[in-house]
Amino acid sequence: MKILKNILLRNITEDWYRLLELLNIYTILVVAFFAGLLGSLTGLGGASIMTPILVGFGFPIKHSIANAMISVIATSAGSSAAYVRDRITNPRAAMYLEMFTIVGGIIGATITLVTPSVILYFFFAFFLIAMNLYSYLERKKADSSHENSNYFIDRFSRWLNIYGEYYDHSEKRTIKYVVKRAHIGGPMMIVAGVAAGSLGIGAGAFKTSIQESILGLPTKVASTTSNFIIGMTGLAATTVYISSGYVNPVIAGTMALGTTLGSLVGSKILPHIRISSVRVLSIAITIYIIAQMLYKGVSALWI
Amino acid sequence: MDLEILLSIILITGVLLSLVFLVIGLSLYLILEGSRIDLGIEFRYTNLISWIEAVPRMSMYQKLLSIGLIILISTPYIRAITSFIWFMYHRDKKFSLFTLFVIIILTLSILGIIRVF
Numbered sequence: 001m002k003i004l005k006n007i008l009l010r011n012i013t014e015d016w017y018r019l020l021e022l023l024n025i026y027t028i029l030v031v032a033f034f035a036g037l038l039g040s041l042t043g044l045g046g047a048s049i050m051t052p053i054l055v056g057f058g059f060p061i062k063h064s065i066a067n068a069m070i071s072v073i074a075t076s077a078g079s080s081a082a083y084v085r086d087r088i089t090n091p092r093a094a095m096y097l098e099m100f101t102i103v104g105g106i107i108g109a110t111i112t113l114v115t116p117s118v119i120l121y122f123f124f125a126f127f128l129i130a131m132n133l134y135s136y137l138e139r140k141k142a143d144s145s146h147e148n149s150n151y152f153i154d155r156f157s158r159w160l161n162i163y164g165e166y167y168d169h170s171e172k173r174t175i176k177y178v179v180k181r182a183h184i185g186g187p188m189m190i191v192a193g194v195a196a197g198s199l200g201i202g203a204g205a206f207k208t209s210i211q212e213s214i215l216g217l218p219t220k221v222a223s224t225t226s227n228f229i230i231g232m233t234g235l236a237a238t239t240v241y242i243s244s245g246y247v248n249p250v251i252a253g254t255m256a257l258g259t260t261l262g263s264l265v266g267s268k269i270l271p272h273i274r275i276s277s278v279r280v281l282s283i284a285i286t287i288y289i290i291a292q293m294l295y296k297g298v299s300a301l302w303i
Numbered sequence: 304m305d306l307e308i309l310l311s312i313i314l315i316t317g318v319l320l321s322l323v324f325l326v327i328g329l330s331l332y333l334i335l336e337g338s339r340i341d342l343g344i345e346f347r348y349t350n351l352i353s354w355i356e357a358v359p360r361m362s363m364y365q366k367l368l369s370i371g372l373i374i375l376i377s378t379p380y381i382r383a384i385t386s387f388i389w390f391m392y393h394r395d396k397k398f399s400l401f402t403l404f405v406i407i408i409l410t411l412s413i414l415g416i417i418r419v420f
Contacts, residue, residue, distance in 0.1 A: 023340060024338040024339055024340055025329065025332070025338040025339075025340060026338050028340070070375065073375055073376060073378065073379060074318055074321065074375055076379075077314040077315075077317055077318040077378050078314075078318045080314060081311045081314040081315040081318070084307050084310050084314065085307060085308060085311035087307055091306055091307060091310060091386070092398060095386060095398055095402055095405070096398075096401055098401075099401055099405055099408075102408055102412075103408065106408070106412055106417060160397070231314075231378070231379045232379045232383065235376060235379040235380060235409065236409060236412060239351060239409070239412040239413050239415075240412065242348060242351055243348070243349050243350055243415055245346050245347055246346070248340075248342065248346055249328075249346070249365060249368040249369050249372055250329070250332055250340060250368060251340060251342075252372055253325045253329055253368045253371060253372060254329060256321070256322075256325060256371075256372070256375060257322060257326065257329065260318065260322060
C-alpha cells in the first residue's frame with residue numbers, strides 16, 4: 001500500500017510540474033478564450049470554466065480565483081452593455097440586489113483568503129452541485145406551477161415598486177412584470193455574492209434562478225440583470241483580492257482579454273446553435289468541472 | 304439622458320478602453336519578457352489607491368497593464384456614482400440611498416478599511 005502510494009504520489013507531482021511548465025501567456029490566453037466562449041454559450045460564465053482548467057494545469061487555486069475575478073468584471077461589462085441599452089436589463093432591480101451581492105462578494109473573497117486551498121477545491125465542486133440542483137428544482141417547480149405571476153405582491157415589494165416591460169422578439173409581444181418577494185430575494189443574493197466572491201466566478205446561473213423563482217422576473221430580464229450585477233460583485237471581491245498579493249497584472253490582463261474576446265465570439269455563435277446541443281455541452285462541462293475539482297481536492301489531501 | 308443609455312455608454316467605454324491598454328501592454332510584455340509567467344512576482348499594494356499611486360514608477364508594460372486593469376475595475380464604480388447622481392437629479396430618494404450604500408461599501412473596501420476578519 002505504501003509503495004503504491006509513493007508511486008502514485010510521485011507520478012501526480014511529476015505530472016503537475018510538467019503541466020505547470022506548459023503554462024505561459026499563450027496557453028492562458030487560449031484557455032481564457034475558450035472558457036469565455038463556452039461560458040457564454042452555456043451560461044456557466046468564463047471564469048467558472050477557466051479556473052478548473054488552469055488548476056488542472058497545476059496553477060495555484062487562490063492565484064486563479066483572484067485573477068479570474070477581474071476577468072468577470074470585463075465579461076459582465078462587455079456583455080451587459082447592449083442589454084441595458086435595449087432596456088431588457090432592469091437597472092433598478094439590479095441596484096437593489098447589488099446592495100446584497102457586494103456584501104456577499106467581500107465576505108466570500110475574505111473566506112477564500114483564510115481558507116486552505118484543499119478545502120477550496122471541494123467548496124468549488126460542492127457549490128457547483130448545489131447551484132445546479134437549486135436551478136433544476138426551481139425550474140421544475142416553475143414548470144409544474146406554470147407561472148408565479150399571480151403571486152401576491154407583498155408590502156415591501158410594493159414600497160420598492162420595481163417594474164418594467166420589454167419587447168420579446170421571439171414571442172412577438174411586450175412582456176410586463178413587477179418584482180415580488182424582494183424581502184426574500186434580496187438577502188438570498190448575499191449567498192450568491194459569497195459564492196461569486198469566494199470562487200472568483202460570476203455565479204450568474206444562481207443569481208438568475210433567484211431572480212426568476214423568488215422575485216418573479218421573466219427569464220430574459222433575470223439573466224441580463226444578473227449579468228449586469230456580476231460586474232459590481234466582481235469589483236467588491238476584487239478590492240479584497242488586491243490586498244492579498246495574489247493579483248498578477250500580466251495574468252489578470254491575459255485572462256480578462258481572453259475571456260472577453262471568447263464571450264464576444266460566443267454571443268455571435270449562440271443564435272446559430274441548437275438549444276439541445278447547448279444543454280448537452282453545459283452538462284458535460286459542469287461534470288468536468290466537478291470531477292476536476294474533486295480530483296484535485298482528493299489528490300491534495302493525499303499528498 | 305436615460306439612465307439605461309448612460310450606463311450602457313459607461314460599460315462599453317470602460318471595457319473597450321481597458322482592452323486597448325491590455326492588448327498593448329501584453330504585446331509589449333511578450334516582446335520584452337517573452338511568454339513566460341512568474342507567479343513569484345511581488346504584488347504588494349495594500350489597496351486600489353496604492354496600486355494607482357505606484358503606476359508612474361512602473362516599467363512601460365506594467366504601467367499599461369495596470370492602467371488597463373484599473374480602468375476595468377473602476378468601471379462598475381463609475382456606473383454606481385453615475386446612477387447615484389442620476390437618481391439624485393430625478394429626486395428618487397429611495398434609489399439614491401440604495402446606490403449611496405453601494406458606493407460607501409465599495410469606497411471603504413477600495414480604501415482597505417473593510418475587513419471581514
